[in-house]
Amino acid sequence: MSLARRQAVISLIVWTAILVGMVIDLSAAGLERFSDPGNHYYRGILAGLLLPGLALNGWLGMRQRRARRAGELDERDEQVARRASELTLIVLAIVVFTVGVVLWEVYKGGPGAPAAWFYVLAYATVVLLSLIHAAARLICDLAGSADA
Amino acid sequence: MPKARIGNRVRELREVRGMTQAALGGMCGCTRQTIIMLEQEKYVPSLSLAFAIARAFGVGVEDVFQPKGPRRRSADPP
Numbered sequence: 308m309s310l311a312r313r314q315a316v317i318s319l320i321v322w323t324a325i326l327v328g329m330v331i332d333l334s335a336a337g338l339e340r341f342s343d344p345g346n347h348y349y350r351g352i353l354a355g356l357l358l359p360g361l362a363l364n365g366w367l368g369m370r371q372r373r374a375r376r377a378g379e380l381d382e383r384d385e386q387v388a389r390r391a392s393e394l395t396l397i398v399l400a401i402v403v404f405t406v407g408v409v410l411w412e413v414y415k416g417g418p419g420a421p422a423a424w425f426y427v428l429a430y431a432t433v434v435l436l437s438l439i440h441a442a443a444r445l446i447c448d449l450a451g452s453a454d455a
Numbered sequence: 456m457p458k459a460r461i462g463n464r465v466r467e468l469r470e471v472r473g474m475t476q477a478a479l480g481g482m483c484g485c486t487r488q489t490i491i492m493l494e495q496e497k498y499v500p501s502l503s504l505a506f507a508i509a510r511a512f513g514v515g516v517e518d519v520f521q522p523k524g525p526r527r528r529s530a531d532p533p
Contacts, residue, residue, distance in 0.1 A: 309488040381485040382501050383492065448488075451497025 310374055311384040312448050314367050318441035325360045326434050329353060333427060341423030353430055360437060384448075391443035398439050403432060460523040466494040468512045468519060483507040 308316075333341065336349035374380045406428060414420040469479050469490075476490040483490075485504060492498035493508075500508065500520075509516040 309486055312488070378484060379486070381489050382504060383485065383489040383498055451492045451495065 309384075309448075310379050311387065312445065314370070315441050315444040315448065318363065318367060318437065319445060321363050322360055322434060322438040322441060325356050326438060328356045329430065329434060332356065338423050338427065339421055342421065342426060350426070353426075357430065357433060360434070364437060387444060387447045390447045391440055394443040394447070395436065395440040398443075399432065399436055402435060403428070460496075461499050461520050462496060462523040463493060463520045465490065465508060465519060468514070469494075472512065479508070479511060482511040 332349055332352050336346050340346060341349065371380060410420050410424055465479075469476070476494075477487045480487045480490045483504060484507060485500075489498065489500075489504075493500060505516050505520055509519045512519060
């Protein structure tokens with residue numbers, strides 16, 4: 308397995324685990340009461356969950372720079388990463404747009420959407436960004452490249 | 456507009472010379488994975504990589520890479 312593919316798999320596993328942890332944390336606290344002052348414990352866990360993922364992203368970034376200098380990554384890896392970034396942007400935009408429209412549809416008749424939704428949306432965007440990018444890198448890598 | 460496809464003889468030329476994919480990748484400055492994708496025609500290399508591969512085989516770039524004709528889409532006229 309090439310370095311680029313191995314990194315994508317590791318990233319996918321770690322960010323999937325973080326997403327699962329996030330869902331468990333949100334379920335335990337309850338979305339409607341997530342922003343209550345007494346629930347700061349769950350909000351702390353949610354913020355803490357991101358740390359290993361962000362540390363991993365930083366480490367992978369440094370490793371990639373070293374690998375590029377050492378010739379372990381080549382032009383195809385760069386092309387795969389570019390294509391994955393394009394795909395990630397499109398998918399993430401669709402997800403955020405859809406969630407926004409759904410929230411509008413659900414809460415338009417009431418006093419307003421619970422503040423927790425915006426907290427969740429902010430954190431979910433970070434998690435999904437890394438998760439979708441890892442999955443897209445893996446898919447593009449297995450497919451060869453965008454223009455073959 | 457139909458997209459031009461590029462075929463190649465990388466596997467054939469490599470096997471004739473008894474080279475491994477890793478060795479060819481090392482000579483051209485690319486990874487073994489890229490050579491695999493090239494041989495499966497799932498990747499079209501940059502000009503610089505195409506020239507490096509041709510140089511590694513000691514032939515011209517047109518002896519390794521050839522256009523395969525356009526890939527027609529259903530909307531294109533025959």
